[in-house]
Amino acid sequence: MEHNAAGLYLPKTAKVQSVIEENSQIKTFALSLSMGAQPTVFRFQPGQFVMVSMPHCGEAPISIASSNSRTDSFDLSVRLAGRLTSAMHSLQPGDSVGIRGPFGRPFPLDKLVGTDLLFIAGGIGLAPLRSVILSCLADPRFSDNRITLLYGSRSPADIAFCTDLAAWEKSGRVDCHLTVDHGTPDWKGSVGLVTSLLDTVAPNPTRTKALVCGPGLMIRAVLAELTCLGFDPNDIITTLERHMKCGVGVCRHCHLDDKLVCRDGPVFTLAELQGHEVMELAT
Ligand SMILES: Cc1cc2nc3c(=O)[nH]c(=O)nc-3n(C[C@H](O)[C@H](O)[C@H](O)COP(=O)(O)OP(=O)(O)OC[C@H]3O[C@@H](n4cnc5c(N)ncnc54)[C@H](O)[C@@H]3O)c2cc1C
Secondary structure: OOOOHHHHHOOEEEEEEEEEEOOOOEEEEEEEEEEOOEEOOOOOOOOOEEEEEEOOOEEEEEEEOOOOOOOOOEEEEEEOOOHHHHHHOOOOOOOEEEEEEEEOEOOOHHHHOOOEEEEEEEHHHHHHHHHHHHHHHOOHHHOOOOEEEEEEEOOHHHOOOHHHHHHHHHHOOEEEEEEEOOOOOOOOOEEOOHHHHHHHHOOOOOOEEEEEEOOHHHHHHHHHHHHHOOOOHHHEEEEOOOOOOOOOOOOOOOEEOOEEHHHHOEEEEHHHHOOOOHHHHOO
16 A cells, blocks of 8 residues: 555455454454455555544454455454444445555564464454464465463453454464463363463474563563563564554554554564563553
8 A cells, every 4th residue: 555645544444354253342344445346455464554534433453363364355353442343343244434545564474484473462463463373374485383372251241353263273373272361160271360271271482482462461471481481572462452543553542651652553573672661561
C-alpha cells in the first residue's frame, strides 16, 4: 500500500468477506480491498496493524491476524470494547469499513528462522501472534522450527481461535498448551495463569525466542518469568497497546517517553523497554 501524504490519512474501503464468531466477545473478519471488480493486493508483515473506521464510530488500531502469504484478503479479530468495535460486531458479509495502513514495526521474522519459537498469548492477544504462527507455517524457512504456544483465557467459554488451535495441534507443527483462570466442572485442562504453563514446557532460553501478547498484567508477569528463566532481553519480543490517533507517528498521542508506539512499535523487545514501566504502558 502506498504511503504518500494523502494515502496516510485517507481510508480505503474494505469489504467484509466472512465473519467468524470466536466467542461471545471476539469476532474475526476477513476483509478485502477492492478496485472495481478486482481485489487489490494487500501486503503487510505480522505485527503490523491497520486503522479501522466506520461512519460516526471513530477509528481504532486493530492488528492484522492472518498470514502474510495471503494477499487478496486479510483477517482482523476484534474484541468488543467500545463504540467502533461494537459497530464492527454487527457487520455482515458485503458490508464495508474504512482501512488505513498497514502501519507499525512488525515482528523481526528473519531473526526467528532457525530458533525455537515460544508464543505466549492471553485472550485477544493471540490475534497478532496468529499472524506470525500462520506466516511461519506457510514459510519453508520455518519448517524445522520447534513451535510452542501457551494460551490463557478467562474461562473455557472465553477460549478464542478454537478452529486454529485444533488445526495447529492436528498438523503436529504447533505444540499448544491451554489454561484458563477459572475452570468449569467439565474442563479437564489446566487452571491457572499462563505463566504456570512455563514449568510444563521448560523452554531452553539459549535457543528460544519468546513472542508475548496479551493484557498488560499478563505481559508484565510473563516478561518477569522469562527473565528469571534466563532469557536474554533481546530474545523476548512483545507488543504494546496505547490509544492512538494518527497511527503514523505525527500526533504523538501514543508516545512512550522518546518512542511512539505506532511508529517505533507496537512490537518491542524487552531490551528496548527496559527502563520503562511496562505495566503502566500496556493496557
Ligand atoms: C497496535 C494496536 C493493536 C490492536 N489490535 C487489536 C486487535 O487486534 N483486536 C482488538 O479487538 N483490539 C485491538 N486493539 C485495541 C483497540 O484498538 C481498542 O480496544 C480500541 O479502543 C477499540 O475502539 P472502540 O471505539 O471500540 O472503543 P473505545 O471507545 O476506544 O473504548 C475502549 C476502552 O478504552 C477506553 N478509552 C477510550 N479512549 C481512551 C483514551 N484516550 N485513553 C484511555 N482510555 C480510553 C474506554 O473508556 C473503553 O474502556 C489494538 C490496539 C493497538 C494500539
